[in-house]
Amino acid sequence: xxxxxxxxxxxxxxxxxxxxxxxxxxxxxxxxxxxxxxxxxxxxxxxxxxxxxxxxxxxxxxxxxxxxxxxxxxxxxxxxxxxxxxxxxxxxxxxxxxxxxxxxxxxxxxxxxxxxxxxxxxxxxxxx
Amino acid sequence: xxxxxxxxxxxxxxxxxxxxxxxxxxxxxxxxxxxxxxxxxxxxxxxxxxxxxxxxxxxxxxxxxxxxxxxxxxxxxxxxxxxxxxxxxxxxxxxxxxxxxxxxxxxxxxxxxxxxxxxxxxxxxxxx
DNA sequence: TTGATATACCTGTCACTGCTATGTATAATA
DNA sequence: TATTATACATAGCAGTGACAGGTATATCAA
Numbered sequence: 001x002x003x004x005x006x007x008x009x010x011x012x013x014x015x016x017x018x019x020x021x022x023x024x025x026x027x028x029x030x031x032x033x034x035x036x037x038x039x040x041x042x043x044x045x046x047x048x049x050x051x052x053x054x055x056x057x058x059x060x061x062x063x064x065x066x067x068x069x070x071x072x073x074x075x076x077x078x079x080x081x082x083x084x085x086x087x088x089x090x091x092x093x094x095x096x097x098x099x100x101x102x103x104x105x106x107x108x109x110x111x112x113x114x115x116x117x118x119x120x121x122x123x124x125x126x127x128x
Numbered sequence: 129x130x131x132x133x134x135x136x137x138x139x140x141x142x143x144x145x146x147x148x149x150x151x152x153x154x155x156x157x158x159x160x161x162x163x164x165x166x167x168x169x170x171x172x173x174x175x176x177x178x179x180x181x182x183x184x185x186x187x188x189x190x191x192x193x194x195x196x197x198x199x200x201x202x203x204x205x206x207x208x209x210x211x212x213x214x215x216x217x218x219x220x221x222x223x224x225x226x227x228x229x230x231x232x233x234x235x236x237x238x239x240x241x242x243x244x245x246x247x248x249x250x251x252x253x254x255x256x
Numbered sequence: 257t258t259g260a261t262a263t264a265c266c267t268g269t270c271a272c273t274g275c276t277a278t279g280t281a282t283a284a285t286a
Numbered sequence: 287t288a289t290t291a292t293a294c295a296t297a298g299c300a301g302t303g304a305c306a307g308g309t310a311t312a313t314c315a316a
Contacts, residue, residue: 003222005272005303010138011226012303018233028264038229048303050266055302073264073311092234094131098139099227101166105146106220133274133301140274156293176274178295183273201282201293263312269305276299283292 003042012044012052014091020062020080021088027053027076053078061087131170140172140180142219148190148208149216155181155204181206189215 019025019033027049034044056062061084067075080088147153147161155177162172184190189212195203208216 003226004138004219006134006138006141006274007222007226009301009303010132010134011230013134014230015233018230018237021237022233026264027266028262034229037232038225041225042229045304046265047267047305047307051302054266069263071263071312075264091132094135095227095230097166097169098131098135099223101162101170102139102142102146102223104165105143105150109146109149137274154293156291173275174294175276175278175296179273179275182295197292199283199292203292204294257316259314259316261313261315264310266308268307271304272302274299274301276297278297279295281293284290286287286289 008044008048010095012048013056014088014095016049016052016056017061017080017084017088017091020078021085024077024079026078056084059087060084136172136176138223140176141184142216142223144177144180144184145189145208145212145216145219148206149213152205152207154206184212187215188212 015034015037016030019030019037025033027046030053031044031046031049034042053062053064057064057078060081062078062080064076064078067077069075143162143165144158147158147165153161155174158181159172159174159177162170181190181192185192185206188209190206190208192204192206195205197203
């Protein structure tokens with residue numbers, strides 16, 4: 001599934017913070033975790049993730065440390081900070097506020113939930 | 129409530145399309161409708177909305193026409209097109225995919241729903 | 257040895273766009 | 287006459303996701 005860039009931008013911060021709130025992780029593993037958590041619906045590129053991690057580090061929401069895995073490869077592990085946890089709660093509150101608003105409008109439109117094939121069932125609401 | 133710019137960007141398109149799917153409207157009225165629908169939690173500026181409307185018009189998702197209200201003022205009314213309705217359904221599908229992913233992680237964290245004051249109740253998950 | 261693939265991180269550039277500030281204009285009201 | 291609300295528009299700024307390219311190492315197959 002294609003997710004537009006605005007949605008990517010809006011969700012990347014809360015998702016990264018939430019993944020790191022589960023446990024410390026590193027860039028490559030985060031990419032796989034996102035694909036896994038979304039059931040394959042979301043695919044992030046590394047070129048998009050690393051700047052996000054660096055920005056969160058700059059803001060003090062996460063902290064980095066280098067480690068060497070048993071495989072011998074260097075990994076940059078990130079850990080969420082207490083400020084990051086506060087930010088995560090704030091991101092969550094904002095997301096839920098917007099989500100409630102959007103769902104409110106959709107409900108008013110009485111549009112059916114878009115399933116695999118349910119297009120023609122939609123009652124077309126004509127403008128005034 | 130402050131909503132960050134990424135969330136504004138991600139939600140502005142589906143919200144505008146949904147409002148116009150209800151009925152034709154114009155810029156100033158859309159701003160009021162958003163404030164109303166969100167219960168005052170979302171406040172859009174006109175300088176942010178007009179570029180969005182122009183972009184949607186350029187993409188063929190909405191159409192504009194000038195009208196003169198009984199008050200005598202010019203208003204630019206927008207109407208959602210059939211392509212706009214398709215786009216609205218697509219936006220909705222994407223939003224719900226991301227929303228499901230985010231809520232999935234939150235649930236895994238077992239974080240309490242952020243109420244007014246519920247910070248210290250969160251179980252602190254320490255990194256590995 | 258060589259080559260391919262997966263792992264693992266980083267950044268420069270492009271293009272887009274929301275935000276802020278500012279401008280224009282009119283009707284209603286004080 | 288002055289202020290406020292209505293109503294639309296855009297120039298410039300700044301942030302950033304996407305893309306492409308770069309570096310390095312471990313594993314495995316040919």
